Amino acid sequence: MDNIKTDLLVIGAGSGGLSVAAGAAQMGADVTLLERHKMGGDCLNYGCVPSKALIQTAKVAHAMRHAAQYGVASVEPKVDYAAAMDHVHGVIANIAPHDSQERFEGLGVRVIREEGRFVNTDAVVETEKFRITARRVVLATGSRPFVPPIPGLDTVPYLTNETLWDLRELPAHLIVIGGGPIGMEMAQAHRRLGARVTVIEGQKALGKDDPEMSAIALDAIRGEGVEVIEGAQAARVAGSDGSITVETDDGRKIAGSHLLVAVGRKANTESLNLDAAGIGTTRTGIRVDKHLRTTNRKVYAIGDAAGGLQFTHVAGYHAGVVIRSTLFGLPAKAATSHIPWVTYTDPEVAHVGMTEAEAKKEWGANHEVARFDYEGNDRAQAERHTTGRVKVVVHNGKPVGASIVGHQAGEHISLWAFAISSGSKMKDVTGMVAPYPTYGELNKRAAGAYFSPKLFESEAVKRVVGLVQRWLP
Ligand SMILES: Cc1cc2nc3c(=O)[nH]c(=O)nc-3n(C[C@H](O)[C@H](O)[C@H](O)COP(=O)(O)OP(=O)(O)OC[C@H]3O[C@@H](n4cnc5c(N)ncnc54)[C@H](O)[C@@H]3O)c2cc1C
Numbered sequence: 001m002d003n004i005k006t007d008l009l010v011i012g013a014g015s016g017g018l019s020v021a022a023g024a025a026q027m028g029a030d031v032t033l034l035e036r037h038k039m040g041g042d043c044l045n046y047g048c049v050p051s052k053a054l055i056q057t058a059k060v061a062h063a064m065r066h067a068a069q070y071g072v073a074s075v076e077p078k079v080d081y082a083a084a085m086d087h088v089h090g091v092i093a094n095i096a097p098h099d100s101q102e103r104f105e106g107l108g109v110r111v112i113r114e115e116g117r118f119v120n121t122d123a124v125v126e127t128e129k130f131r132i133t134a135r136r137v138v139l140a141t142g143s144r145p146f147v148p149p150i151p152g153l154d155t156v157p158y159l160t161n162e163t164l165w166d167l168r169e170l171p172a173h174l175i176v177i178g179g180g181p182i183g184m185e186m187a188q189a190h191r192r193l194g195a196r197v198t199v200i201e202g203q204k205a206l207g208k209d210d211p212e213m214s215a216i217a218l219d220a221i222r223g224e225g226v227e228v229i230e231g232a233q234a235a236r237v238a239g240s241d242g243s244i245t246v247e248t249d250d251g252r253k254i255a256g257s258h259l260l261v262a263v264g265r266k267a268n269t270e271s272l273n274l275d276a277a278g279i280g281t282t283r284t285g286i287r288v289d290k291h292l293r294t295t296n297r298k299v300y301a302i303g304d305a306a307g308g309l310q311f312t313h314v315a316g317y318h319a320g321v322v323i324r325s326t327l328f329g330l331p332a333k334a335a336t337s338h339i340p341w342v343t344y345t346d347p348e349v350a351h352v353g354m355t356e357a358e359a360k361k362e363w364g365a366n367h368e369v370a371r372f373d374y375e376g377n378d379r380a381q382a383e384r385h386t387t388g389r390v391k392v393v394v395h396n397g398k399p400v401g402a403s404i405v406g407h408q409a410g411e412h413i414s415l416w417a418f419a420i421s422s423g424s425k426m427k428d429v430t431g432m433v434a435p436y437p438t439y440g441e442l443n444k445r446a447a448g449a450y451f452s453p454k455l456f457e458s459e460a461v462k463r464v465v466g467l468v469q470r471w472l473p
């Protein structure tokens, strides 16, 4: 076994690990990166990238069916599911060089394609061929699909986000267990590609979002023919290839051809031998403090493995935090109040900061809510994307949370993410001039809606205007 001494050992070459490795190597650190499977991790190979590529195919099919509203004859699209999956894999292949071993070696990172595990509390890590002693270790080992212990599930063929992309034929009737982002994105995409789809959700579909906003998306998704059963847990599964039945805890039986399990994630921690390094875990992942430091002072954990918000941009943000700590010794902290997320259904559902319910809990009545609907936006009218809403939660004149449901909601939430992270006030947003006609005007109009009652329904304002008008020459 060869010995390696390194400044920074990063375990896991997904969104988080790659960002740490690239940043640290380019700033002069000696960096070693371990990856036991595919470079790029979940997002590139099994998550964000394939799902968004398939959603685009589904959007094209949907647009063809609904072209008549724009004066172009609608047609029922001929979907070639295998070709759609080729498109998905083509997109992965186009992005892969950016995350590749070659690129990272070119940046000066020592890339080892092996699994790592701790051997002692001094944070020494061994692989099959190497014994690695590092000044600091960053655990970026990600997560995998959680497969719940539903009776019968282990006896039937089921899909997860790791295997879905290998399908070559469109499922006739896809049953999805779980109405979270994975479940709802894939349910709508498959419906648009021509499958019958039933989602079984134990509580509320899109339940992590403001219910007022997710209801708008769910109405649209149901309107396209996706059956979404809420408040019913999948309790039993039976069947065989092509014929699967899921029984819910309230006694319903749903029969379909394929089953997708999308009920959340499990952090990848088992293979790391964390006990040997004195690293504790929580119910959702590796235990970290606000600096993302584990219970071993030499070791940090980031991204999905850290068990908090599980998004690629969070893994990237965490990477910046641990680079500041490990390379510059700065007391950098990870916050969550400014982190946005988006579910890429159509309409998209986007959120950042506090929900109305959270603001009520924190401040009682001492908060305000402003809304503006897509119907009032001329660009949305021109493109017939009028289903949607912007909702902003305000405290002391500052936005503390925003949700957008609607066309390109994910693009437009960035303005509120910026406003919140920079501590901007609502008047900063109304002071901005947005080009006409853009969806971007929605945010300015929502900010305007916050001020309208103060301006247009105020007797004091009316008195001042009356006075000034009398004195103006
Ligand atoms: C279907 C789906 C769609 C998604 N869509 C989005 C989206 O649209 N937007 C978004 O922001 N997020 C999305 N996500 C979430 C996103 O994919 C994850 O949050 C992100 O990949 C987490 O990055 P990570 O670096 O923490 O982990 P990962 O990307 O999972 O990388 C971890 C890596 O560590 C390796 N590893 C594990 N253990 C070891 C070990 N002991 N030794 C060596 N290597 C090891 C693994 O092989 C893996 O490559 C989606 C997820 C799924 C499943």
Ligand SMILES: NC(=O)c1ccc[n+]([C@@H]2O[C@H](COP(=O)([O-])OP(=O)(O)OC[C@H]3O[C@@H](n4cnc5c(N)ncnc54)[C@H](O)[C@@H]3O)[C@@H](O)[C@H]2O)c1
Binding pocket: 148, 150, 177, 178, 179, 180, 181, 182, 183, 185, 200, 201, 202, 203, 204, 205, 206, 207, 208, 232, 233, 234, 235, 262, 263, 264, 265, 309, 310, 311, 341, 342, 343, 344
């Ligand atoms: N657009 C995005 O950014 C995006 C897309 C996909 C995934 N992700 C990430 O991946 C994570 C995991 O996504 P997910 O959708 O698998 O998980 P999730 O935890 O967000 O949702 C899972 C859903 O399954 C339900 N559920 C659990 N057990 C059930 C049962 N037995 N029967 C019926 N319903 C059951 C839960 O109530 C929950 O609503 C997300 O939280 C997110 O962090 C992000």
